[in-house]
Amino acid sequence: MSPAAVAALPLWAEWLVAALVLLGAGLALLGTIGLLRLPTFFERVHAPAIISTLACWCIVWGSVLYFSMESGELALHALLIAAFVSITVPVSTIFLMRAALFRARQANDNVPPNLSAPAGSPRKSS
């Protein structure tokens, strides 16, 4: 805790940073509870998306506002994290989804068939 640095912020900025950070942390908790409670993998994979979009952007904007008000100049370095996360998380989620779909088809689970299979190959009727 560093009270001297906190006291340097104006009141409206302090309330705004607190609201953004609490909103982001609450949304992260909500998304992770969804990850814990939803029944199947293909439902579960949706829940953490709110962490990488809304929660991450909320906390990052709170951080940008805090460090900008604290140092008196624009401190945009935290936006780099949000930009990086919003580029990489869809890629890794789609990759993980395809792996899960592949494994479900291998195990003959009840999932939709592969539409992009070559014409000669036998299509799975599951």
Next chain:
Amino acid sequence: MTPVLQWALPLALIMLALAMGCALLRMLKGPSAQDRVLALDCMALNGMLLMLVLGLHYSSKNYFEAALLLALLSFVSTMAMAKFLLRGEVIE
């Protein structure tokens, strides 16, 4: 001057730590391998947010590099594990 941030930031830290605990629970009991990978990815994302809030709490910019590194490593490790689940090997 109200001590708004002195209450809000520890509360946010507690919420993010609870979220990491939920993800850890899912990783421990996840029925399949892809559930565990997803929970690990989610936990790394929560840890990254925890680093950012920790940087706000201590009013230090040094935590920014840790958060960036955690985001980078979680992306690489999730890709590697998804590729392992898809093919059975990471580098062909």
